[in-house]
Amino acid sequence: MFEVLFAHIEGKIHLTDQEKERIKPLFISRKLRRRQYLLQAEEICTHLTFVTKGLLRSYNVDDKGNEHINQFAWEGWWISDFYSFLTQEKAIFNIDAIEETEVLMISLQNYEELTVQVPAMDRYFRILYQNSLVTKDRRLMSSTTHTAEEKYLQFAKRYAQILQRIPQHLIASYLGLAPETISRIRRKWVSKEAI
Amino acid sequence: MFEVLFAHIEGKIHLTDQEKERIKPLFISRKLRRRQYLLQAEEICTHLTFVTKGLLRSYNVDDKGNEHINQFAWEGWWISDFYSFLTQEKAIFNIDAIEETEVLMISLQNYEELTVQVPAMDRYFRILYQNSLVTKDRRLMSSTTHTAEEKYLQFAKRYAQILQRIPQHLIASYLGLAPETISRIRRKWVSKEAI
DNA sequence: GCCGTCTCTTGATTTCAGACAAGAAAAAAC
DNA sequence: GTTTTTTCTTGTCTGAAATCAAGAGACGGC
Incomplete structure (x- = not known):
């Protein structure tokens, strides 16, 4: 421990x-x-x-x-x-x-x-709080500046290894999006990557 | 100084x-x-x-x-x-x-x-950063949980004395709203308070 | 291994606030 | 004190994402 x-x-x-x-x-x-x-x-x-x-x-x-x-x-x-x-x-x-x-x-x-x-x-x-503040600033900026798609892709990229451990509707809730929106973003990218 | x-x-x-x-x-x-x-x-x-x-x-x-x-x-x-x-x-x-x-x-x-x-x-x-983190948490929560109206009213209440010093379109930008939205919220409240 | 819950997808419809436009009012600059 | 810039208001139209609805698939508990 x-x-x-x-x-x-x-x-x-x-x-x-x-x-x-x-x-x-x-x-x-x-x-x-x-x-x-x-x-x-x-x-x-x-x-x-x-x-x-x-x-x-x-x-x-x-x-x-x-x-x-x-x-x-x-x-x-x-x-x-x-x-x-x-x-x-x-x-x-x-x-x-x-x-x-x-x-x-x-x-x-x-x-x-x-x-x-x-x-x-x-x-x-x-030092811990200093770093947290930087992260929160970025997240706050992302929440007002980015579209739903940008928010999800940024999260997916940044937390790639933890992504499979968290159900999608919880990620949606974290990002302030509807679960359906995430599902649609993923569909779009799965078809893109298949090309 | x-x-x-x-x-x-x-x-x-x-x-x-x-x-x-x-x-x-x-x-x-x-x-x-x-x-x-x-x-x-x-x-x-x-x-x-x-x-x-x-x-x-x-x-x-x-x-x-x-x-x-x-x-x-x-x-x-x-x-x-x-x-x-x-x-x-x-x-x-x-x-x-x-x-x-x-x-x-x-x-x-x-x-x-x-x-x-x-x-x-x-x-x-x-201690300073501790307090900042609390504030940022609240703001982040507000940005996903509250409507445009709630965001503005909360801000106006919390920062009442500084409110006159900051142009409205800058407050809009801070809250992630269009200036027109703030203008409409205020109109609504001015007319309500007049009753 | 089966049942029930949890999780994800897809489609149709709605809505809140954003974008655009234009003018009025207020403040700052000269 | 007049001009210029900044700030605020009001109306109309639009759009991105939420909501509503329903079904498919995956997983966990027993």
């Missing part, structure tokens, strides 16, 4: 063995079955979650009952309702498992403790 | 006078006229910019020549092409001044130096 987390952290900063031992007890581990909730809207998001195995999604449900996927998280990704976690107010996102999943979780208190005990973790999260 | 920056930093962490003196020389200050560019697409984004007075926007231009505003930044906000800044590759965003503006700017080298000289700045940026 922790190998995946430490590998991720050490991709950004250096950790001593001593620091690793200080980090471990601040996390709890958990397994999730397919379709199992990690968080439901209206609850408080008590933990920040790091995926060591499997695949999760976060999504919100609008007034009409439609689901809108906000994020996928597989091995090496963090996920949470960040607003709810930081403020300890009610969550607006649901998080559940698309596959059997294993996670490491840290509470708000331990998250604060973590950066006190291991100050370099402030830097780790600073 | 620096009062605005230090006030912002001290909203998140504590700074000693000594630390402030170490921070100052890492920044340069600059004034911008209305419509003046701070960054153009295809250039390298060399500095992270903090606005002490005035109003900036970042935007990208699509294949058809349409502008899409990515962010507004007024007093107390940071702005940049973050991807370009971090990687020193070509920028995709333009940044220019909507009003006469005064800024403080820090180069990538000094940004790295800053967190070495004043480690608490890792924490400041970690």
